[in-house]
Amino acid sequence: MNILFIGPPGSGKGTQSKRLQDRFGLVHLSTGDMFREAIARQTPVGMKAKGFMDRGEYVPDSVVIDLIRDRLSAPDCKRGFILDGFPRTEPQAEALDGLLSGMGLKLDAIFQFDIAKQVLVERLSSRRVCRTCNQTVSLDQVKQAIEKCQNSTPNTCDFYQRSDDAPEVVGRRIEVYETQTAPIVGFYSRKPGFLKVDADQNQDTVYGILERALGPV
Numbered sequence: 440m441n442i443l444f445i446g447p448p449g450s451g452k453g454t455q456s457k458r459l460q461d462r463f464g465l466v467h468l469s470t471g472d473m474f475r476e477a478i479a480r481q482t483p484v485g486m487k488a489k490g491f492m493d494r495g496e497y498v499p500d501s502v503v504i505d506l507i508r509d510r511l512s513a514p515d516c517k518r519g520f521i522l523d524g525f526p527r528t529e530p531q532a533e534a535l536d537g538l539l540s541g542m543g544l545k546l547d548a549i550f551q552f553d554i555a556k557q558v559l560v561e562r563l564s565s566r567r568v569c570r571t572c573n574q575t576v577s578l579d580q581v582k583q584a585i586e587k588c589q590n591s592t593p594n595t596c597d598f599y600q601r602s603d604d605a606p607e608v609v610g611r612r613i614e615v616y617e618t619q620t621a622p623i624v625g626f627y628s629r630k631p632g633f634l635k636v637d638a639d640q641n642q643d644t645v646y647g648i649l650e651r652a653l654g655p656v
């Protein structure tokens with residue numbers, strides 16, 4: 440099963456990806472995570488992406504498309520994947536179509552995460568990520584999350600604010616989404632398996648909607 444999540448930053452795509460990944464045994468393909476890893480390892484791709492990400496801009500299409508082409512051809516993707524954060528532009532959507540048809544694959548479900556802009560600003564500004572297990576929580580849940588953090592002991596759990604979640608960058612990221620990504624939603628809304636989801640609900644409710652739409656495993 441191959442799934443596409445499309446929606447603005449902070450709409451819950453990453454959180455739902457992690458839940459569906461475990462439930463359906465899928466590979467979570469987050470281009471944002473791939474870039475953050477590349478930056479941490481100081482690879483050439485990471486060096487190219489960093490400045491764009493720090494400013495809340497998109498990384499050039501050619502860089503993103505090369506990255507996802509390599510990743511999609513890895514053997515683990517054969518068991519199915521969730522695309523989270525790709526494609527974000529028209530050329531990326533076209534490239535994805537070409538890549539999938541070249542591999543004899545298709546998207547089985549396309550979920551649009553629909554959410555009000557004001558909610559996004561609040562969510563992104565209070566979002567914290569664990570360096571150890573990569574879970575995302577809001578500021579008021581950090582203490583509780585540290586106690587429960589599964590992949591580390593409470594002492595090593597380390598929450599931080601992503602530099603692009605800083606208030607001065609958040610507005611630009613939402614603006615870039617509206618100008619460059621929102622236009623491709625129309626293209627996907629005409630494809631089979633498309634569903635618009637009200638993402639301004641609690642994460643369990645959203646997860647229930649996705650799980651029901653995907654049907655029994």
Ligand code: AMP
Pocket residue numbers: 448470471472474491492493495496497498499503523524525526527528531603612
């Ligand atoms: P995310 O973690 O999905 O919010 O992505 C963080 C940042 O990585 C974005 O703001 C972009 O700078 C970059 N990025 C991730 N995916 C893409 C993409 N498909 N196209 C261009 N830039 C991307």
